[in-house]
Amino acid sequence: MADATTRFFEDLDRRGYEPLLAKTSGTLRFDLQEGAHTHHWMVRIDRGNLRVTQEDREADTVVGVSPALFEDLAAGREHGIAAILRGDVTVSGDPRLIVQVERLFPGDPHSRGPRRFFHREVD
Amino acid sequence: MSKSNHIRILDGNTFVVSEDTGDIEATPSEPTGLFSLDTRFLSTWVLTVNGERLNPLSYDDLQYYEARFFLVPGLATHYIDAKLSIIRERAVGGSFRETITILNHDEKPVDLELRMDVASDFADLFQVKDEILNKKGEIYAEVEPDRLRLGYRRGSFKRETVIASSVPARYDKGGFGYTVHLEPNEQWTARIDVQTHAIGPGGRDLRMGVRSHGTERLALQQDLEEWIANAPKVNTEHEDLATTYRRCLVDLAALRFSPLSLGGATLPAAGLPWFMTMFGRDSILTCLQVLPFTPELSKTTLRILAALQGTRFDDFRDEDPGRILHEMRYGETAAFEEQPHSPYYGSVDATPLFIVLLDEYEKWSGDAALVKELEAECRAALKWIDDYADLVGNGYIWYERRNADTGLENQCWKDSWDSISYRDGKLPPFPRATCEVQGYAYDAKVRAARLAREFWGDPEFADRLEREAAALKERFNHDWWVADGEYYALALDPDGRQCDVLSSNIGHLLWSGIVDADRAEKIAHHLVGPRLFSGWGVRTLAEGEVRYNPIGYHNGTIWPFENSFIAWGLRNYGFAEEAATIASGILDAARYFDGRLPEAFGGYPRDLTKFPVEYPTACSPQAWSTGAPLLLLRTMLGLEPHEGHLAVEPRLPAGMGRIEVLDIPGRWGRVDAFARGRLDLHQLAV
Numbered sequence: 001m002a003d004a005t006t007r008f009f010e011d012l013d014r015r016g017y018e019p020l021l022a023k024t025s026g027t028l029r030f031d032l033q034e035g036a037h038t039h040h041w042m043v044r045i046d047r048g049n050l051r052v053t054q055e056d057r058e059a060d061t062v063v064g065v066s067p068a069l070f071e072d073l074a075a076g077r078e079h080g081i082a083a084i085l086r087g088d089v090t091v092s093g094d095p096r097l098i099v100q101v102e103r104l105f106p107g108d109p110h111s112r113g114p115r116r117f118f119h120r121e122v123d
Numbered sequence: 124m125s126k127s128n129h130i131r132i133l134d135g136n137t138f139v140v141s142e143d144t145g146d147i148e149a150t151p152s153e154p155t156g157l158f159s160l161d162t163r164f165l166s167t168w169v170l171t172v173n174g175e176r177l178n179p180l181s182y183d184d185l186q187y188y189e190a191r192f193f194l195v196p197g198l199a200t201h202y203i204d205a206k207l208s209i210i211r212e213r214a215v216g217g218s219f220r221e222t223i224t225i226l227n228h229d230e231k232p233v234d235l236e237l238r239m240d241v242a243s244d245f246a247d248l249f250q251v252k253d254e255i256l257n258k259k260g261e262i263y264a265e266v267e268p269d270r271l272r273l274g275y276r277r278g279s280f281k282r283e284t285v286i287a288s289s290v291p292a293r294y295d296k297g298g299f300g301y302t303v304h305l306e307p308n309e310q311w312t313a314r315i316d317v318q319t320h321a322i323g324p325g326g327r328d329l330r331m332g333v334r335s336h337g338t339e340r341l342a343l344q345q346d347l348e349e350w351i352a353n354a355p356k357v358n359t360e361h362e363d364l365a366t367t368y369r370r371c372l373v374d375l376a377a378l379r380f381s382p383l384s385l386g387g388a389t390l391p392a393a394g395l396p397w398f399m400t401m402f403g404r405d406s407i408l409t410c411l412q413v414l415p416f417t418p419e420l421s422k423t424t425l426r427i428l429a430a431l432q433g434t435r436f437d438d439f440r441d442e443d444p445g446r447i448l449h450e451m452r453y454g455e456t457a458a459f460e461e462q463p464h465s466p467y468y469g470s471v472d473a474t475p476l477f478i479v480l481l482d483e484y485e486k487w488s489g490d491a492a493l494v495k496e497l498e499a500e501c502r503a504a505l506k507w508i509d510d511y512a513d514l515v516g517n518g519y520i521w522y523e524r525r526n527a528d529t530g531l532e533n534q535c536w537k538d539s540w541d542s543i544s545y546r547d548g549k550l551p552p553f554p555r556a557t558c559e560v561q562g563y564a565y566d567a568k569v570r571a572a573r574l575a576r577e578f579w580g581d582p583e584f585a586d587r588l589e590r591e592a593a594a595l596k597e598r599f600n601h602d603w604w605v606a607d608g609e610y611y612a613l614a615l616d617p618d619g620r621q622c623d624v625l626s627s628n629i630g631h632l633l634w635s636g637i638v639d640a641d642r643a644e645k646i647a648h649h650l651v652g653p654r655l656f657s658g659w660g661v662r663t664l665a666e667g668e669v670r671y672n673p674i675g676y677h678n679g680t681i682w683p684f685e686n687s688f689i690a691w692g693l694r695n696y697g698f699a700e701e702a703a704t705i706a707s708g709i710l711d712a713a714r715y716f717d718g719r720l721p722e723a724f725g726g727y728p729r730d731l732t733k734f735p736v737e738y739p740t741a742c743s744p745q746a747w748s749t750g751a752p753l754l755l756l757r758t759m760l761g762l763e764p765h766e767g768h769l770a771v772e773p774r775l776p777a778g779m780g781r782i783e784v785l786d787i788p789g790r791w792g793r794v795d796a797f798a799r800g801r802l803d804l805h806q807l808a809v
Contacts, residue, residue, distance in 0.1 A: 020434060076435075082458055082460050082465040085465060087278070087279035087281060087458075088279045103431075106435060107435030107437040108439060111436040111438040111439075113436035113525075114436075116515070
């Protein structure tokens with residue numbers, strides 16, 4: 001099992017509550033498909049309260065993605081919305097859930113963020 | 124209207140731009156086509172009869188989503204054979220539909236070969252605009268017995284145009300045709316349906332059935348009728364103003380846009396043709412302009428922008444936690460990260476303006492629930508202002524793009540490369556801070572303090588915000604005041620040196636309330652003085668500055684949207700005559716565009732050109748230009764929510780005559796406002 005993927009879901013489950021999802025409720029299933037094998041991660045959101053299981057249950061939104069791409073998404077190396085626009089990630093059901101959950105993925109690990117001007121002089 | 128003879132119809136972000144025959148023949152310099160999701164789905168759509176192109180007799184753009192072309196065979200140079208007429212009726216709304224009707228007026232039967240040449244280059248809107256022309260994927264055409272399928276494939280990215288006729292046609296890879304026999308006075312009709320598909324690997328459409336409106340013409344018509352019926356009525360003796368008001372309402376309806384995956388809620392897109400998408404700054408400013416007329420746009424805009432507020436650091440997208448987005452795109456270049464718009468966050472004004480809009484919306488609507496719903500987003504926005512936007516560490520909002528390839532250099536509303544300069548014309552280094560954004564930050568803190576006290580139950584936070592706002596105002600009035608010109612600098616460079624040109628941006632400062640009371644009169648005089656005011660409106664840069672150019676995009680043109688906010692600011696500081704001067708200049712200009720103000724027009728003196736000269740590539744209709752007359756109406760009528768009711772304090776120029784605005788919606792239910800023009804503006808005329 002790929003590392004960043006498991007860490008991402010375990011972290012969500014451990015978090016228990018995510019303020020960014022305080023206005024969101026619903027069920028979201030990630031289907032990580034490779035050949036005949038599909039690994040399922042089920043995320044239940046109830047006004048910000050989170051629970052993650054590895055079940056193949058009916059969900060409001062189903063996201064299809066390869067395990068390799070998901071690993072990149074979970075590590076911040078790939079961007080979820082761009083991947084959806086490209087067709088590398090498919091979404092069926094209520095699209096609002098994935099747009100909200102996508103915001104929990106990490107940013108690009110090479111991003112430096114805003115730098116204060118006075119810091120640059122020492123660079 | 125626009126100088127080009129292009130006919131545009133649209134619904135959300137699907138639109139068709141064609142010649143006045145209805146034909147589409149796109150070239151890099153003729154950006155015609157059927158567009159949806161920031162992709163061109165048809166680049167050729169040319170109708171011929173017996174091998175001949177058709178000649179336009181007339182066209183009607185019936186509604187924003189439909190048009191009708193009356194045509195006869197032969198080019199304009201030929202003798203017009205009026206024995207045959209062809210009518211093309213088309214509409215967008217979900218798909219693109221065209222009905223072709225041919226009438227034989229002759230006493231003899233005719234045999235006709237009809238042909239539609241069809242092709243698509245599947246250009247990304249950015250490629251159309253920037254003339255980049257090498258597609259990385261593969262274009263294909265598939266002929267089926269009852270349809271023609273044109274497609275583009277690049278990895279999993281797939282876009283398809285599917286064309287099907289209601290009567291049997293002969294399809295080939297370059298179009299379709301019919302052989303038609305018509306008896307005398309007989310007519311023939313075919314309905315052609317053009318579907319646009321954005322297909323993922325599972326065969327599902329990216330749009331997943333999310334639509335802003337119904338796809339049928341009747342649903343669109345009903346929607347437009349309801350939209351107009353719900354808006355206040357404006358009665359006026361001033362016929363041009365009535366035309367302008369109606370034009371604005373219809374264009375606003377047309378510019379409503381439903382982002383993918385947000386449940387069908389609509390917000391104003393920025394403008395046709397390049398900006399039929401979500402823009403933080405444009406959507407917020409448009410909502411502010413139209414609040415007294417169509418307040419529901421504000422609620423959805425705030426919710427959508429909140430739902431997409433930044434959560435992490437992403438240098439490619441210039442994203443930070445708490446930042447409000449700049450622009451969202453759905454085309455190939457966004458998908459493959461050749462452009463950062465998925466979404467792009469590189470604007471510094473959308474974040475404070477988000478809070479300004481929420482507070483203003485609550486004052487009008489009394490919608491306390493939304494203020495509570497968006498508390499976390501407002502706090503994150505305020506934190507962005509303090510923590511991530513202050514790149515110099517001196518308490519101002521600065522910008523410097525982290526995406527050095529495709530990010531925006533200037534992240535304020537004047538976003539062209541040469542818009543910010545010193546008096547000697549040189550451009551300052553980065554980071555830069557522009558004055559109007561500091562005003563927005565001040566206003567955001569003052570307004571957030573009210574929200575914290577009245578709705579979030581956090582008086583300590585409110586006190587802190589008020590202290591910070593007061594300190595910002597004091598600091599700003601010290602650091603930005605250009606002593607020898609008696610106005611505020613356009614910007615500061617990272618060493619604190621002033622970009623000391625006289626610019627329109629000082630007008631925004633009045634709107635935000637950051638101008639010290641004893642300096643307001645000076646600012647008002649500059650705004651209607653000869654260097655800034657052309658007679659039509661306030662120039663972006665004053666005449667006499669090194670970079671001044673009457674058709675310089677942000678260095679001398681006049682932007683109706685900006686003028687509407689300047690007028691609002693003048694009125695807030697008690698300069699009603701000056702506000703009315705600007706309002707009547709811009710509304711006079713609207714007359715020359717049949718009520719549809721362009722993005723910008725030239726800064727030439729009014730007495731020189733006698734008519735406003737449209738900026739060459741201006742976008743039209745554009746949301747914040749469409750909103751400008753509505754905000755000017757509000758300003759002249761002195762409409763202001765006050766302790767739960769609507770205060771009306773009209774100050775109209777004498778030439779406006781009597782104006783009634785009926786059924787203004789708000790927390791008061793619906794109220795009417797009446798005004799009569801009494802102001803004599805001659806004393807102010809320049």
